[in-house]
Amino acid sequence: MNNGTPTASKPRSAARSITVRIKRCDGPGKPARFESFKVPVEPGANIISVLQWIAAHPTTDGGQRTTPPVWDSGCLEEVCGACTMVINGKVRQSCSALIDDLAPAEGDTITLEPMTKFPVMRDLMVDRSRLFHNLRRVKAWVPIDGTYNQGSGPRESPEKQEVRYTLSTCMSCGCCLEACPQFTPEPDPAAWNTSFIGAHAISQARLFNLHDTGKELATQRLDALSGPGGVSDCGNAQNCVKVCPKKIPLTESIAAMGRAVTLHGVKRFFGVKD
Amino acid sequence: MADKRVIVVGGGLAGLAATVRITESGLPVDLFSVVPVKRSHSVCAQGGINACNEVARQQGYSEYEHFDETIYGGDFLADQPPVFEMTHFAPKIIDLLDRMGVPFNRTPEGFRDLRLFGGSLYKRTHFAGATTGQQLLYALDEQVRRREDEGRVTKYEHWEFLRPIIEGQGDQARCVGIVAQDLRTMQIRAFRAEAVVMATGGCGLVFGKSTNSIVCTGAAAARCYRHGVWYANGEFIQVHPTAIPGADKCRLMSESARGEGGRVWVPRRQSDTRHPNDIPAGERWYFLEEKYPKYGNLVPRDIATREIFKVCMDGMGVGGGNQVYLDLTHLPASTLHKLDGILEIYSKFVGDDPHKVPMKIFPAVHYSMGGLWTRHVPKADHRGLEPGNPGQMMTNIGGLYAFGEVNFAYHGANRLGANALLSCIFDGLFCGQSVANFVRDNAPTGATPQALLDAAVADESARQDRLIRGPEGGGSDPNDNAYLIAREMGEEMTAASTVVKTAARLQQALTKIAALKARYARLRLDDTAMWTNQSLAFARATGDMLLLAESILLTGLARKESRGSHYREDFPDRNDADFLRTSVSKFDAAGGTHQLSYQEVDTALVKPRVRNYGKVESTAKSAAPARQPALT
Numbered sequence A: 001m002n003n004g005t006p007t008a009s010k011p012r013s014a015a016r017s018i019t020v021r022i023k024r025c026d027g028p029g030k031p032a033r034f035e036s037f038k039v040p041v042e043p044g045a046n047i048i049s050v051l052q053w054i055a056a057h058p059t060t061d062g063g064q065r066t067t068p069p070v071w072d073s074g075c076l077e078e079v080c081g082a083c084t085m086v087i088n089g090k091v092r093q094s095c096s097a098l099i100d101d102l103a104p105a106e107g108d109t110i111t112l113e114p115m116t117k118f119p120v121m122r123d124l125m126v127d128r129s130r131l132f133h134n135l136r137r138v139k140a141w142v143p144i145d146g147t148y149n150q151g152s153g154p155r156e157s158p159e160k161q162e163v164r165y166t167l168s169t170c171m172s173c174g175c176c177l178e179a180c181p182q183f184t185p186e187p188d189p190a191a192w193n194t195s196f197i198g199a200h201a202i203s204q205a206r207l208f209n210l211h212d213t214g215k216e217l218a219t220q221r222l223d224a225l226s227g228p229g230g231v232s233d234c235g236n237a238q239n240c241v242k243v244c245p246k247k248i249p250l251t252e253s254i255a256a257m258g259r260a261v262t263l264h265g266v267k268r269f270f271g272v273k274d
Numbered sequence B: 001m002a003d004k005r006v007i008v009v010g011g012g013l014a015g016l017a018a019t020v021r022i023t024e025s026g027l028p029v030d031l032f033s034v035v036p037v038k039r040s041h042s043v044c045a046q047g048g049i050n051a052c053n054e055v056a057r058q059q060g061y062s063e064y065e066h067f068d069e070t071i072y073g074g075d076f077l078a079d080q081p082p083v084f085e086m087t088h089f090a091p092k093i094i095d096l097l098d099r100m101g102v103p104f105n106r107t108p109e110g111f112r113d114l115r116l117f118g119g120s121l122y123k124r125t126h127f128a129g130a131t132t133g134q135q136l137l138y139a140l141d142e143q144v145r146r147r148e149d150e151g152r153v154t155k156y157e158h159w160e161f162l163r164p165i166i167e168g169q170g171d172q173a174r175c176v177g178i179v180a181q182d183l184r185t186m187q188i189r190a191f192r193a194e195a196v197v198m199a200t201g202g203c204g205l206v207f208g209k210s211t212n213s214i215v216c217t218g219a220a221a222a223r224c225y226r227h228g229v230w231y232a233n234g235e236f237i238q239v240h241p242t243a244i245p246g247a248d249k250c251r252l253m254s255e256s257a258r259g260e261g262g263r264v265w266v267p268r269r270q271s272d273t274r275h276p277n278d279i280p281a282g283e284r285w286y287f288l289e290e291k292y293p294k295y296g297n298l299v300p301r302d303i304a305t306r307e308i309f310k311v312c313m314d315g316m317g318v319g320g321g322n323q324v325y326l327d328l329t330h331l332p333a334s335t336l337h338k339l340d341g342i343l344e345i346y347s348k349f350v351g352d353d354p355h356k357v358p359m360k361i362f363p364a365v366h367y368s369m370g371g372l373w374t375r376h377v378p379k380a381d382h383r384g385l386e387p388g389n390p391g392q393m394m395t396n397i398g399g400l401y402a403f404g405e406v407n408f409a410y411h412g413a414n415r416l417g418a419n420a421l422l423s424c425i426f427d428g429l430f431c432g433q434s435v436a437n438f439v440r441d442n443a444p445t446g447a448t449p450q451a452l453l454d455a456a457v458a459d460e461s462a463r464q465d466r467l468i469r470g471p472e473g474g475g476s477d478p479n480d481n482a483y484l485i486a487r488e489m490g491e492e493m494t495a496a497s498t499v500v501k502t503a504a505r506l507q508q509a510l511t512k513i514a515a516l517k518a519r520y521a522r523l524r525l526d527d528t529a530m531w532t533n534q535s536l537a538f539a540r541a542t543g544d545m546l547l548l549a550e551s552i553l554l555t556g557l558a559r560k561e562s563r564g565s566h567y568r569e570d571f572p573d574r575n576d577a578d579f580l581r582t583s584v585s586k587f588d589a590a591g592g593t594h595q596l597s598y599q600e601v602d603t604a605l606v607k608p609r610v611r612n613y614g615k616v617e618s619t620a621k622s623a624a625p626a627r628q629p630a631l632t
């Protein structure tokens, strides 16, 4: 057998460079500024590979030495939700943002900014703790007895599996919250329980209410969605569903939970159990 | 058990399963992770999770068969009792995940659907579309969130583990806590615990571009190694046969693509320039099917990878390059629908539609069979492990455990597809009980002098200061940085120590790593901010990766045989007489050297046999067989 370097062939396309403008900020409360970098792009390059290049060559296009930019990423294949940012004004994952699509010509410019609905930690990295907190508000879990062996779970039709699977691919990326006019920044964790919960958690409440054991907590989930910051705060702008990278039917989920909350309210009024 | 606590480092499948089981036993857990646990690398797993099931059982399959496949797949290097226990425990894990609400694919009648996977002739892989890892991780993440809500788990997300704190020496050594850093405020502090579970995953980044997530540096394991934890079988790195090379990483095209019927081929005629869809069946070389009539495209990964690699090195790759076709275009829409998760990745990143044209793929570094050395306590007859025994998957340091990809215990010299998710969750659930029992049986660590903890923190602060200030007496190169060093390390490791290895090439790589270490010693950071300093964290990890790289090369050099993923061109045969042994590296911090020793493998249940998966000869020029093998 031949001994060689197992690196794969690269698709052909001419070497070129682009300009990347990054909105930078040294930390919470610090002023923001833009820095531009001239970056050579390899074929198949994405925003992550471009950021990696800048980190290894942290000199602006004006020749100024600077610090490597800070950003969030994980899987690099659009399944972990870490790398969300605002690219040319649109919120999306940076790992699946290909340079050839965004800046097809020599010298084109791409602008990178952090999300605006969450506190900026540094540069392109934000703190999305609130998004995870909102999963706790709707008790987004199945209340199993314990992990000791008790046999299998409930049987399920393929149709129902399909619905739950789709909802369950939500990767908590935050795109739907960034795009939502009703979801506004809230730096104070004490106010999180009463500020708008957003499409992401509403859809997760639906996911768990659909499960045979998960629905044991349905009443508590509907209570959470009935109060301030609940489903009625949604203005039905439908921005969320348009930006969801996992094509989760968010408006369907919002409508379903809206109906459930109304019914729940009526039943509660008459003292009937769900 | 008031006041007693357990630390779990890592919130992938292994860490989350451990957290659930340990809290269930009544102990509070402090859970550390560099990323929010829901974004851990386990989210990437695509294909599925193996377990014997009723359908396969009635066709002649059994837990024992699953055990035997795993041992054979691993080329007999795995100790057999842990594998026996894991494969027999597996059906319970699937049931539990099912109860947690994992949306496993279903048959029309509502039972769990199954697919075929590498190294088996039976359908025994459970799956949720082509994003099984994501679905399993979320189910465990939800259970941990529930316990967080109940106040039984404290999460330290965006905290990085820097080192274990160990009291005493030799047999008396006990882990009493860890040093960790808040990656936002950059505060370094010590945390006390009665037991610590390392569940920090693999080390793909040591090889630069791999199928792994960006956080899979192996640095946490290297830090344990630096502080006296043994590292076993490091030379066994799995290179997955089918990935798409990219500028930032190699993206996996899961084995499930072949499990659902995908076929690997190249044109029979070298540099055939026709569009793949225009090449008639008889002029395609389905080399895996022809060479392995029994297993076809589903031979284990080490074998498929070497075959693809050889085809490309012989100039038979598509377009003469390093790529072969993975073809799904003949499959019905209902089958392809089950693979949506990966087909989307392909079309998104490559731009072609795999429903219509064959995908172009090449092998990429994927998984580490080796890892932190762990002990196990077998049952008297070696058929499994003693449940609850505190020794299960404990490292050589008392109270310090290693679960999931970061240990070396289950996969021998080559892991079978869809066995990793299983071993991670098995560790968490089965060995999690061992952690709880260890804490119950041992004195609390309250008596550990504070000075020991303070010294560990001071040591890490000094290490960080050295990176920020540069070397004593100056002399740093302003144009060098950790990103450049890591890139060169990755390229060198991939070239020297993956599919084909030789003594000469490994030696050359050791020289290169030594040069990179020298450059590393002169580093000085551009970014000296004490707030969310990512380049500091990366630079620190680079130093740890260099240590691990060196150890991987040394153990690979010493293993003068070929076994599983470790193929030595200069020693092409398996040599049981000398090397049916676990390689164990111990780092001598005083001398800065790696000490290598070997341990017998427990082969009490299945005797080693020839492993060739029924190979027959085939070349591009041999006549095409009349029909496709039954399996594919």
Ligand SMILES: Cc1cc2nc3c(=O)[nH]c(=O)nc-3n(C[C@H](O)[C@H](O)[C@H](O)COP(=O)(O)OP(=O)(O)OC[C@H]3O[C@@H](n4cnc5c(N)ncnc54)[C@H](O)[C@@H]3O)c2cc1C
Pocket (backbone or CB within 6 Å): B009, B010, B011, B012, B013, B014, B015, B032, B033, B034, B035, B037, B040, B041, B042, B043, B044, B045, B046, B047, B048, B049, B132, B133, B159, B160, B161, B162, B199, B200, B201, B202, B211, B212, B213, B215, B216, B219, B220, B252, B254, B366, B367, B403, B404, B405, B406, B417, B418, B419, B420, B421, B422, B424
């Ligand atoms: C693309 C891909 C597909 C795969 N598909 C399959 C499949 O279909 N079936 C299968 O069985 N296996 C599959 N595998 C393998 C499997 O996914 C992994 O082996 C498994 O997920 C590892 O889980 P883990 O819990 O050990 O670690 P990980 O999931 O890697 O988690 C590691 C955790 O440790 C944390 N951590 C790491 N370092 C530190 C530190 N220094 N300080 C603090 N925290 C730290 C991380 O934040 C993370 O939470 C696949 C692997 C890849 C790459």
Ligand code: SF4
Pocket (backbone or CB within 6 Å): A179, A180, A181, A182, A183, A198, A199, A233, A234, A235, A236, A237, A238, A239, A240, A241, A251, A254
């Ligand atoms: S539909 Fe509701 S949740 Fe979605 S963007 Fe509009 S207001 Fe926000």
Ligand code: SF4
Pocket (backbone or CB within 6 Å): A169, A170, A171, A172, A173, A174, A175, A176, A177, A199, A200, A203, A243, A244, A245, A246, A247, A248, A250
């Ligand atoms: S619903 Fe969609 S956009 Fe919103 S967090 Fe989930 S995956 Fe992201």
Ligand code: FES
Pocket (backbone or CB within 6 Å): A072, A073, A074, A075, A076, A077, A078, A079, A080, A081, A082, A083, A084, A093, A094, A095, A096
């Ligand atoms: S890095 Fe995981 S979604 Fe982009």
